[in-house]
Amino acid sequence: MTPTLHDVARLAGVSIKTVSNVVNGHPHVRPATRAAVERAVAELGYTPNLTARNLRSGRTGAIALAVPDLSLSYFAELAGMVIARAEERRVVVLVEQTGGERDRERELLRSPRLGLTDGLILSPLGLDATDLAARADAYPTVLLGERVFDAAIDHVTMRNIDAAQAATSHLLASGRRRIAVLGAHEDDGEGAAGLRLQGHRAALAAAGVAFDPALVVATRFWDRSGGADAVRDLVARGVAFDAVFGLNDTLALGAIRALQEAGRRVPGEVEVVGFDDLDEARYSIPSLTTIDPGRRWIAQTAVDMLLGRVADSAPGGPRVLTADFTLRVRESAPGLSRR
Structure with missing residues (x-):
């Protein structure tokens, strides 16, 4: 027989709701409880029925990530970090390249392809405030990058x-x-x-x-x-x-x-x-x-913020969050203390 949520809950000694929270990547679960559920999942070989779950929730279980150019190391590594966090949260990522061109970024905001996803993480280079003001408010969006717009959209940026x-x-x-x-x-x-x-x-x-x-x-x-x-x-x-x-x-x-x-x-x-x-x-x-500049924090925060909006559980209005930075001192500029 295919193992069910009930089987996992019985073996782990927790409620079905707790198992569901762990499987769906909700962050507010005690580490010991999460570990017990994960052991039960592994022992039973339980696999979530994503199709059924998505039909019940009205969601696709996927998010979109749009960056200017994946041939640039910065965006390639950033995309990898976003995908890794999304996997932890049990969602998949569809990746788009925009070339940093305004027309392609505007087209993406209107694209029917976004209907295949629950929300968008976008790193814009060409858009301006008027483009973003005209976007559909019902579609969750998180912006990345330096250009903080005067628009009612969540934004994760750097110092x-x-x-x-x-x-x-x-x-x-x-x-x-x-x-x-x-x-x-x-x-x-x-x-x-x-x-x-x-x-x-x-x-x-x-x-x-x-x-x-x-x-x-x-x-x-x-x-x-x-x-x-x-x-x-x-x-x-x-x-x-x-x-x-x-x-x-x-x-x-x-x-x-x-x-x-x-x-x-x-x-x-x-x-x-x-x-x-x-x-x-x-x-x-x-x-x-x-x-x-805090890229890993930026990637993880963007995914968590977007999924909070998708679940309609994020508190308050749009937020702008800023990552901390660290100077990594190495051989090319060792500083006086390294000489």
Whole structure:
């Protein structure tokens, strides 16, 4: 006979409701009780009837995740973290790529494909407040990223300005004064590039170091080639610099490659700091000092927040939650204490 919830509850010595809470990933279950139910599930080989459950609840058991580009390590790793949390909560994730283009992001908000899911986690690059204001209020949505809109939508973001200020302050504390910034975008006051540049300038001002626009290099793409080309441009123009702040890790990793090609020792002659704490940052040579912006917390919080809205159990109105950050000090910018 196929084991049932009743069988699991009897073996674990708990109520059917408690078994249901554990199976459905509800967080408010005592660890000892959860462990007892999970042992009973494993012993009996119990498998939830997802089709029946979804028919009863009127839900699909799936959520959507839309990111600009999965070929970028940041979004690939973020998607993996979202999927891992969703698996813990017993839901599946359908992933979409938007290219960061406004038209494709707007199309996604209107797409009938969203009818296959219970809610959406969206990392927008092109949308503006009017696009979001026109969205259907009945469809649960959580936004990720830097651009906090004046719209009635849950949002999980990061402390870009404070984190960038910490990155630059770390370089200044080790005596660096000519800090090149890679990855600036024109007219990007509200996006990641603009916010992180603000943090960089705030650190310079606090240290009494003049801002030099010649040290800020714009790049079209935030990838390794963009970082490498930016360093080559600085060297070709004869701009003196003793440190590099890549506005993301891939820019910083590309910069390290170009510095090595130019015979500039890292960190001896030039210290390098990134932003994102990608997995590969620990394994580059030298390993990359970087900002961990709290991506795992962001991913887990976004899933939990969305599922709370789906279940209509999230308290209050729309919320904006901000992750804490950590400076991960490694070989590319060891700081005075590591020398």
